[in-house]
Amino acid sequence: MVAVFLGPALLMLCVWMVYPAVYTIVRSFFGQTGFLGSWVGIDNYKTLFTDSTLKTAIKNNAIWVAVVPAFVSAIGLIFAVLMERVRWSVAFKTAVFLPMAISAFATGVTWRILYDQDPNLGAINALGRVAHDAVSSPGVLSTASPSTPSLQPYHGGLLLKTPLHPGGVALLGLTGIAPQDMPSGAKQAVQPAPKPRDVGGVVWRDFKPGGGRPGVVEQGEDGIPGVTVELRDSSGKVVQTAKTDSSGTFDFTDVPAGTYNAGVGASTFAKPFGGYSWLGPSLITPSLLIAYIWIWAGFSMVVIAAGLSAMPRDVLEAARTDGAGEWQVFRRVTVPLLAPVLSVVFITMVINVLKVFDIVYALAPESSQSAANLLAFAMYTKAFQGGGNFGVGSAIAVFIFLLVIPVLALNVRRFKRDV
């Protein structure tokens, strides 16, 4: 009778759990080609700790275990406690819980767009641009660069190294400006005739199809209107500024005798905010952590809120009557009473984190995947990509299993105690 009832379940268990588990363990001692003559002993496990991508995976997994469970529990706790005091708490809870309802893959894709480096695409960098532009706005010629070596970088702007005297003419040629980025109203550049008491000059797009001759104003090259040109004396102090007209010419009038340099100020060349490379190899792990915590904070909040609602209120009331402040009530009463629930959240998250795969796959661009590597992800790449090394893949699976066991044991023991 027992056999009849237990039989099907036992069979299922064997087919779906026991057999694959045993097979994986056995397989982990064989090489890439399979069972025939490829016994490799513990070589696959050695690979686990010598292969540089796998070492990164282990290190990253350690970071994840250190960060995610703690943050998820803490954020969940804060949300749960605050939600008790808010009107419309159901709406808030729903909003925080919603990420749990989205598949991790979709979450990955969504965050990938949020994180995009181009501020025109990625919302996070778009915010960054708003902040950046409020402090310093991009210049009109942010992409421009000098056309001749005599025009050199100077405090973010450009300065013509050739010394000028009254009667001189400054040729400030710029390249790297796309035709569509030219200020409107630009006309054929004109090299002004020297005037005895003035320093004149021209700022122009020193380029025509084929390149033209650098440093020479030629037919077909347009002046750049509206650029502020600075005239500095030999000590570097700005003595006069002038704006270029539609053909790019400018004129400093009544310049006293002396040696001067002409240049264009930094503000003209200020680069627009280019965005942070959230998905680049150096920031990818924090980016993944944020997205992952965002997903799971809702779960922890709901579980902790359930624990809170089951908590005996009279204890809290008693504490308050005895004169405890809200912080003290929270620290000394709420948290200790919630400890069992918190540990469930914490342990669940540790197990989850050891198995994370989908979000790395969906969120990290290929160029960052080796920097973002995690054990479960490495298991996939080693076993199913890269020539199908099921040996190493199985070894990683066994290693993850070994890491999860102590946590599981703890959980099972707690279940027993609770019962």
Place this chain on the structure above:
Amino acid sequence: MRGSPKVRNRVVRMAAVAGFMAALVAVAAGCGGSSKPSESTGATTSSVSGNVTFDGIWTSSTGQKQFQQVIDGFNKQYPNVHVQYKPVGNSLPTVLSTAVAGGHPPDMADIAQPGTIQQFVTQGKLKPITYASSVIDQNFAPAWEHLGVFNGKLYALPFKAANKSLVWYNVPAFKAAGVKSPTTFDQLLSDAKTIKASGTPAYSIGGAEGWTLTDMFENIYLRTFGTAKYQALSEHKIKWTDPSVATALTSMGKILGDTSNVAGGTSGALQYSFNQSVTNAFATPPKAAMVFEADFVGGVIASSTKAKPSTGFNTFVWPQITPGADASAVEVAADMMVAFHDTPAIEAFVKYLATPEAAAIWAKSGGFGTGNHNMSAGVYPDPITKATEAPLLTAKAVVFDMSDNQPPAFGSTAGQGEWGLFQKFLQNPKDVAGIQQQLESAATSAYKK
């Protein structure tokens, strides 16, 4: 030079000669028809029957329909053979290696990675297709046939090929800069400077996908040192620490290291996928002027940009670096037809796939290259497709995409091995020696297994 009357005359004459030769071949085939019924055109052979299961990479958006048309063409000759095509998609290598490990592979598959084929051959999972060698001899140059030879035996047929020795450029951006398609590497570099001065970054690089970078390296290596050394490096007979690799990496660094001339700079290049690198170059206004990638760039331009052929986009052959180093050599990627079993039905289908008729069915709708020189280039639907695919028909030297030829752990795994290390090189193109060391140690461990 291009399109001058003299050249055009020669092309016409060559086409006429080719047509005449094709007619001769047809006559010859007709004469020998009684001995080889399966190779003559049009005849139905109902004596062969059976099922052929086929796992393919082409899905509904990437050519399933066209391949089905090829199967339909086959069924006109062999009405009793039922080919069941299963569109697996890009996970095909995974699916196949799992199926092979489980002992139930499909009858046939197309595999784009010779490294994977080599692995299956070594494991004894594939059947040789020597029965098709006479058909392949007739229709393919030795260089092409050789691609299918593993461990000295013919195992695979390069059915569909991609020309990877191409550069695509934005015509208005080239016009605005006043440059024409370069024929030497030095000219390419100096043109790139001119393009930068015109206000558009010259290079668009899809570095989020490592294969775009290895393809660039491979073309540079091929154009600098020729096919023999290329082959040796792809078989790891030359080490990655070899001075020739340093030379090629240094040349590549002249492109990658010119960061202000790369769309999005280094960090942008690392995050642009291949598709984005194409759309960047053919957007209006363009974010870059050229993309170094294969013939399939044309498909991406057509589907995701508004650029029109000839006036909006065009293509040129990867410029030569060392004069004379196998100038006509083409780097290709190829979907190779392999068979896991051996039945008359499978044999008939493999033989059919080697015929010019089978190739022409797909070539008509574009997006299809082949080394089947008995197929007329006239079937290509437009001038650009013809320009990108015709070199395959006449190529004397053909080399496989090197990274496909290596053990997959080194040559074709996202973020690892060669792909991962070239992404590292993109981040720091000055560290030639360091990247060589890392490539060599990754290659050594991958070849050892």
